[in-house]
Amino acid sequence: MSLLTVGTVAFDAIETPFGKTDKIVGGAATYIAWSASYFSKKVNIVSVIGDDFDMSELEELRARGVDTSGIDIKAGKKSFFWSGKYHLDMNSRDTLITDLNVLLEFDPIIPDSYKDSDIVLLGNIDPNLQLKVIEQLTNRPKLVVLDTMNFWMTLGFKAKLDEVIGKVDVLTVNDAEARELANEYSLVKAAKKIMKMGPKYLVIKKGEHGALLFHENEVFFAPALPLEEVFDPTGAGDTFAGGFCGYLDKTRDISFDNMKRAIIYGSAMASFCVEKFGTERIRSLTHQEIEERVKDFIDLVQFDIVLED
Amino acid sequence: MSLLTVGTVAFDAIETPFGKTDKIVGGAATYIAWSASYFSKKVNIVSVIGDDFDMSELEELRARGVDTSGIDIKAGKKSFFWSGKYHLDMNSRDTLITDLNVLLEFDPIIPDSYKDSDIVLLGNIDPNLQLKVIEQLTNRPKLVVLDTMNFWMTLGFKAKLDEVIGKVDVLTVNDAEARELANEYSLVKAAKKIMKMGPKYLVIKKGEHGALLFHENEVFFAPALPLEEVFDPTGAGDTFAGGFCGYLDKTRDISFDNMKRAIIYGSAMASFCVEKFGTERIRSLTHQEIEERVKDFIDLVQFDIVLED
Secondary structure (H helix, E strand, O other): OEEEEEOOOEEEEEEEOOEEOOOEEEOHHHHHHHHHOOOOOEEEEEEEEEOOOOHHHHHHHHHOOEEEEEEEEEOOOOOOEEEEEEOOOOOOEEEEEEEOHHHHHOOOOOOHHHOOOOEEEEOOOOHHHHHHHHHHOOOOOOEEEEEOOHHHHOHHHHHHHHHHHOOOOEEEEEHHHHHHHHOOOOHHHHHHHHHHOOOOEEEEEOHHHOEEEEEOOEEEEEOOOOOOOOOOOOOHHHHHHHHHHHHHHHHOOOOHHHHHHHHHHHHHHHHHHOOOOOOOHHHOOOHHHHHHHHHHHHHHHOOOOOOOO | OEEEEEOOOEEEEEEEOOEEOOOEEEOHHHHHHHHHOOOOOEEEEEEEEEOOOOHHHHHHHHHOOEEEEEEEEEOOOOOOEEEEEEOOOOOOEEEEEEEOHHHHHOOOOOOHHHOOOOEEEEOOOOHHHHHHHHHHOOOOOOEEEEEOOHHHHOHHHHHHHHHHHOOOOEEEEEHHHHHHHHOOOOHHHHHHHHHHOOOOEEEEEOHHHOEEEEEOOEEEEEOOOOOOOOOOOOOHHHHHHHHHHHHHHHHOOOOHHHHHHHHHHHHHHHHHHOOOOOOOHHHOOOHHHHHHHHHHHHHHHOOOOOOOO
């Protein structure tokens, strides 16, 4: 099985209450690829970078079974750069700099060798580009997962975003975005409305408050692991999505019951991501560490009640 | 087994985005007693009211096995009255009126017939009064549970609150209060500090985001049930505590594993509470409804992962 992701590969500069970084490697597709690489045998990336990028990063990804041939390297151009500063609660942040650079010219071309990918994860980019990706997939993938954000829910992009949402199997958004998309405060009502727009499954990410998976009339909840310290939340949502899709790809099972497991594995990967700056922690995990972390999730929510009739 | 609770029995007037009430029966001990009455054979209340109170309420409580003889009725005086208005998110509210009335004279006397109560739940009142209750308990109860709030964490009351916290087995606070009490943003760090103050168990209530139970190095998480509509959150925390303590009392088991079950039953009771104004919904539950609701919690968090070695 194989996983295709389309999204940003970029530089970030991050400031948290615990410290700050210079330019480090970031971008949704980077986090997704690192996270998925612990599960998927083959991860295919489509992205765009400038020739200022740290090319050793691509080598490291290739060493983990990630195919980077779909990353378009623009000569003489600069990579996408984002800089942000987190507040003490780590749930809110100020964007300090957004230099789109090569992202302005991003025209995602899916190499023929990627076209048989079983699972497609569309990272958070312009819905016009996400739609372009879907249109190039001549073989319908087993599962198309879409991540997006509130920026694309505004006037100029909303119709296109709705069109993309109508074509995917799973949508992942955070709680505020689910509310905005459905214009409903109740997440249960919002989920019902959003599933009527197309996706059979909806994942609502609530950061430190965990994640909800909706499907038809069913709902599953996975907590976030209570951590002593959240060092840097950047990329946690992408790491979650990468683990979620990677696990589904590895296990070749897209049933609701297996999606629950995938949510737990995705949550485990995200819980590692926030322990250090950027991708640092998710570059060096062992399978044993991941299994132990999943065990922490089991211990966290497991209880044993025998119901009376 | 029996449960003693000490707390307010009062009038509330509530406004939510869905409607508003006239004066209705409220108060922490009222919610606790109704909720615990589905589990405990005998619930003993110590409180104070004026003779303006709706005495049929006490009859209804007695019909559910609640002993109201410890409620001091002050002739010619008015009952405690609170009025509040919730915002759309239901997590924040403005207090419109607080008429302490008889609460200013509250001097909790524990009747002899209450002194062998197995579980004692100290509702949110002045820590000086909570301490007075503990000092009257000549037989050490099996479990003393303390609920409090940020108001008592300020200069004039903090030392006394710390003294009470040092004498109880379980403390229940919300997330903001845990952070304030421990002066730590991380709830894991806050929990460790608070347990060093005395309680062997700490419950951190996170409203719509569920509840955490800490004990030594273990942690258990119970989600709140995702509801289509939260109609009125008033009393949800007290209903949770009443269900939690009632379940422990009924099952005569205060182990960590049974506390997990108690958290789920408490959460189930709270999920009913918020469905209607005031105590309306938790006055008319059947045991079958409660078991079905607990089943909803099991379905919400249950997953099945076989770990690799």
